[in-house]
Amino acid sequence: MFLIKNLMFFITSALLINTANAGWLDLNMPEGVTDISQEVFDLHMLILWICVVIGVIVFGAMFWSIFMHRKSRGVTPAQFHESTSLEFLWTVVPFVILIGMAIPATKTLIKMYDHSDSEIHIKITGYQWLWQYEYLNTNVSFYSKLSTPYNEIYNKQEKNINYLQEVDNQLIVPVNKKIRFLLTSNDVLHAWWVPDLALKKDAIPGYINEMSVVINEPGIYRGRCAELCGRHHGFMPIVIKAVDEDEYEEWITASEAKISGVAKVNK
Amino acid sequence: MIEKKVNIKTAKKLIFICFSMFLFSFALIPLYNVICDVTGLNGNTSNLKEKSDINLNVSNINFEKLNVQFISHEVNKQNLEFKPSEFQIEVVPGKIYSTYYVATNKSKSIITGQAVPSVSPNEASKYLKKIECFCFEEQQFKPGEVVKLPIYFAVDEKLPNRIKTLTLSYSFFESAKVSKKD
Amino acid sequence: MSSVVNDTHHEEHPSGIMRWITTTNHKDIGTLYLWFAMIMFFIGGLMALVIRSELFQPGLQFVDPQFFNSMTTMHALVMIFGVVMPAFTGLANWMIPIMIGGPDMALPRMNNWSFWILPFAFSMLLSTLWMDGGAPAGGWTLYPPLSLQTGDAFPFLIFAIHFMGLSSIMGAINVVATILNMRAPGMTLMKMPLFVWTWLITAFLLIAVMPVLAGGVTMLLTDKFFGTSFFNAAGGGDPVMFQHIFWFFGHPEVYILILPSFGVVSAIIPTFARKPLFGYSSMVYATASIAFLSFIVWAHHMFTVGMPLAGEVFFMFATMLIAVPTGVKVFNWVTTMWKGAMTFETPMLFAIGFIIMFTIGGFSGLMLAITPADFQYHDTYFVVAHFHYVLVPGSIFAIMAACYFWLPKWTGNMYPETLGKIHFWLSTFFVNLTFFPMHFVGLAGMPRRIPDYSLQFADYNMIASIGAFGFGFAQLIFLYLIIKTIKGGKKATDQVWEGAEGLEWTLSSPPPYHSFNTPPAIK
Numbered sequence: 001m002f003l004i005k006n007l008m009f010f011i012t013s014a015l016l017i018n019t020a021n022a023g024w025l026d027l028n029m030p031e032g033v034t035d036i037s038q039e040v041f042d043l044h045m046l047i048l049w050i051c052v053v054i055g056v057i058v059f060g061a062m063f064w065s066i067f068m069h070r071k072s073r074g075v076t077p078a079q080f081h082e083s084t085s086l087e088f089l090w091t092v093v094p095f096v097i098l099i100g101m102a103i104p105a106t107k108t109l110i111k112m113y114d115h116s117d118s119e120i121h122i123k124i125t126g127y128q129w130l131w132q133y134e135y136l137n138t139n140v141s142f143y144s145k146l147s148t149p150y151n152e153i154y155n156k157q158e159k160n161i162n163y164l165q166e167v168d169n170q171l172i173v174p175v176n177k178k179i180r181f182l183l184t185s186n187d188v189l190h191a192w193w194v195p196d197l198a199l200k201k202d203a204i205p206g207y208i209n210e211m212s213v214v215i216n217e218p219g220i221y222r223g224r225c226a227e228l229c230g231r232h233h234g235f236m237p238i239v240i241k242a243v244d245e246d247e248y249e250e251w252i253t254a255s256e257a258k259i260s261g262v263a264k265v266n267k
Numbered sequence: 268m269i270e271k272k273v274n275i276k277t278a279k280k281l282i283f284i285c286f287s288m289f290l291f292s293f294a295l296i297p298l299y300n301v302i303c304d305v306t307g308l309n310g311n312t313s314n315l316k317e318k319s320d321i322n323l324n325v326s327n328i329n330f331e332k333l334n335v336q337f338i339s340h341e342v343n344k345q346n347l348e349f350k351p352s353e354f355q356i357e358v359v360p361g362k363i364y365s366t367y368y369v370a371t372n373k374s375k376s377i378i379t380g381q382a383v384p385s386v387s388p389n390e391a392s393k394y395l396k397k398i399e400c401f402c403f404e405e406q407q408f409k410p411g412e413v414v415k416l417p418i419y420f421a422v423d424e425k426l427p428n429r430i431k432t433l434t435l436s437y438s439f440f441e442s443a444k445v446s447k448k449d
Numbered sequence: 450m451s452s453v454v455n456d457t458h459h460e461e462h463p464s465g466i467m468r469w470i471t472t473t474n475h476k477d478i479g480t481l482y483l484w485f486a487m488i489m490f491f492i493g494g495l496m497a498l499v500i501r502s503e504l505f506q507p508g509l510q511f512v513d514p515q516f517f518n519s520m521t522t523m524h525a526l527v528m529i530f531g532v533v534m535p536a537f538t539g540l541a542n543w544m545i546p547i548m549i550g551g552p553d554m555a556l557p558r559m560n561n562w563s564f565w566i567l568p569f570a571f572s573m574l575l576s577t578l579w580m581d582g583g584a585p586a587g588g589w590t591l592y593p594p595l596s597l598q599t600g601d602a603f604p605f606l607i608f609a610i611h612f613m614g615l616s617s618i619m620g621a622i623n624v625v626a627t628i629l630n631m632r633a634p635g636m637t638l639m640k641m642p643l644f645v646w647t648w649l650i651t652a653f654l655l656i657a658v659m660p661v662l663a664g665g666v667t668m669l670l671t672d673k674f675f676g677t678s679f680f681n682a683a684g685g686g687d688p689v690m691f692q693h694i695f696w697f698f699g700h701p702e703v704y705i706l707i708l709p710s711f712g713v714v715s716a717i718i719p720t721f722a723r724k725p726l727f728g729y730s731s732m733v734y735a736t737a738s739i740a741f742l743s744f745i746v747w748a749h750h751m752f753t754v755g756m757p758l759a760g761e762v763f764f765m766f767a768t769m770l771i772a773v774p775t776g777v778k779v780f781n782w783v784t785t786m787w788k789g790a791m792t793f794e795t796p797m798l799f800a801i802g803f804i805i806m807f808t809i810g811g812f813s814g815l816m817l818a819i820t821p822a823d824f825q826y827h828d829t830y831f832v833v834a835h836f837h838y839v840l841v842p843g844s845i846f847a848i849m850a851a852c853y854f855w856l857p858k859w860t861g862n863m864y865p866e867t868l869g870k871i872h873f874w875l876s877t878f879f880v881n882l883t884f885f886p887m888h889f890v891g892l893a894g895m896p897r898r899i900p901d902y903s904l905q906f907a908d909y910n911m912i913a914s915i916g917a918f919g920f921g922f923a924q925l926i927f928l929y930l931i932i933k934t935i936k937g938g939k940k941a942t943d944q945v946w947e948g949a950e951g952l953e954w955t956l957s958s959p960p961p962y963h964s965f966n967t968p969p970a971i972k
Contacts, residue, residue, distance in 0.1 A: 206682020292664025
């Protein structure tokens, strides 16, 4: 099993290096910017290559017989229709391969479910059709909705590069800190999905779900609602900006001060 | 026609299976609730009040500290503000703690509704024992009223070690018939 | 399709439209089912083309997002309940009594009823397109609370589903009763053709799960109109509960849509390889184990709802297990072809196309089973690509293969072979052009059920749309070919295909109105 796994990784990495410039990555799952998203990507590639190898063997045998065992070549058909050993073999071998897939998958899954030592807690609420982010234990809370102008959607204006994946208020988080997200919904089901972070979970009204992430690289990551939620389901993107820890501290302090300032004025 | 009789007999058996499966689909609801209670499948803590007779053996305290967080969600923010009084409590399993939520009726009419609890992670829900709570009881708030809603709870010692943080969330839903009258 | 009725018993039956309305003959009813599926195939296909037109380019061009959602919802309902299921029931009606040497279906009157419910159910469903609030737009999975936001269409949707369920349950009861009671003497269970076997198992699945769907949608109905809160968190219910009920039905349903095609392919491959099917009994056991496993894997459709770790792991393992019996089937087919003497008439081409493309769909299914990776695939176009690969070049190709395979038997005329081959190659080319790029856009991050998308997905969506139109137009050849064959053509022999074996090939082409009034002798 280890041999196969190593071989797969070898082929995968070789192929990636060779074709990285040919836009291969545009066709594939993003490797992402967290340790777990990298593991998920490796799992994805591992299973893909196992499937490719099985496919080559099975289809290879099939095409061989399509070309060699055709009536026009004057062959007489064999009459065998049973072979206990063969049938036993191709029940057991796939089973073993499956175990080889299940072990790394379960390991990654256990890591995904570990939310301990989270330092920042953010509550995400889905609405038809926008997101609300609340930084728990602070008073920072805001809504985040699509900022693409209608004229672009209705083709009256040229579409910008971030068409349908830009928002008015980005979710700002620090890198290298464990962030725990608590998800719920105000109305119907939504799902919060950012491919680069390998995070996707349903937001369910009346219930909370959780997930956590440590982002390794600063940057802007874009995602979308992934559960049909009505008319504007396709128009509620997610934009998350990962910044250095200092920058985050500065930002959260400033936002807190701003909000409490506004609150004082209102009173 | 013997054959016909046999066919009808078979059909009857199959129709019986059909009906049992139809009933089974309804039986899935209580079944699901039982499974949820046992495994904490959906994080719903609705039935835990009856289990308040759990053995809270304080002498057997596991000294590893846990965090219990409180959050809330109001489906109609304009009318009712519904907030926990504190975000997080550090707790020791087996001991009873108390906290409270604050509800403020900001509208000009009576609001009736109920708070629906949910615990995350889901499997922790069966270990978070609420001794007293206001969930699933219909609440009424007069216009302008500010009400403190207390909770007494304890975390079961049997909570798996890997869970270090529990979050208790309340979503406040207004009763449909009252909101229609407004 | 049995326009020429070769009735040796001169039985009275009305002519014209009344013949079709009052018929209790399994061949007539089979024909009705197949034509119904054909009509629905074009209606559902038209909806798919609306979807693909809107997705041809980024931006909103043709339809409102709400209508777009209606189209995805209705396309799924029509294709599943209106095309694949009736088509297989039609094939079952036509072929099962003949294959087991029986005179007709066991319960002929119920057979008539179970068909004639369908046009009413679908008129009801399609009429919602003109209703206030639009047709159902919450996805065919009907997840609450969104599905409860449906307008006037809601009760029509629920009752249409009830009727479709009723129809397929009655059809299934009939199939089981026929197979258990109507076999010719000597036709033991383990001598039955695999098509009969797969249908027997499918029928049991139908009887077991359609009532569960009926129960689930009834709860939706009472939640919306009678104040219950089965799925309403505000009243102590759980929206996720519906998903559990739905997929308890939904996953076996997936196998209902594919198992009969395994039977069809298992009939065609040995015929054109001129070699007996490899591993008959392991095929039967594999089918039965797939059916059994289908009951314990439902939650793999809902890995992202937030189940506990143990739940995710269990459903991942159980789902991966399905690859074993499915693999057995594919290996058996390939081994059947091995060392045969193959010819490649249209049914064989479709069957081979089925094996290859269904296996591709199976591979992506295996990838989807891996829970951590599924978090990335879930509800994206990768899933759309996956289930279209198993349903279009899977189920639909198998149905077409079956039509080409048995059309000469049904009508007594050979279909035009070259045209059939053109139909196959065009369909295969365009089906891949449509669905293969969907893998890529899905992996790149495009969710399903969206009417508009970001610019990085544009190229592949354009390719997919072109493919969809090509595939759609290619099916007009199929329609033309069938009508032409019914009207006439080269007369078919009784055996039709050189390597054909089985009771259906011992009858005349077309077969007599009542198949076997004296039971045939079984070797």
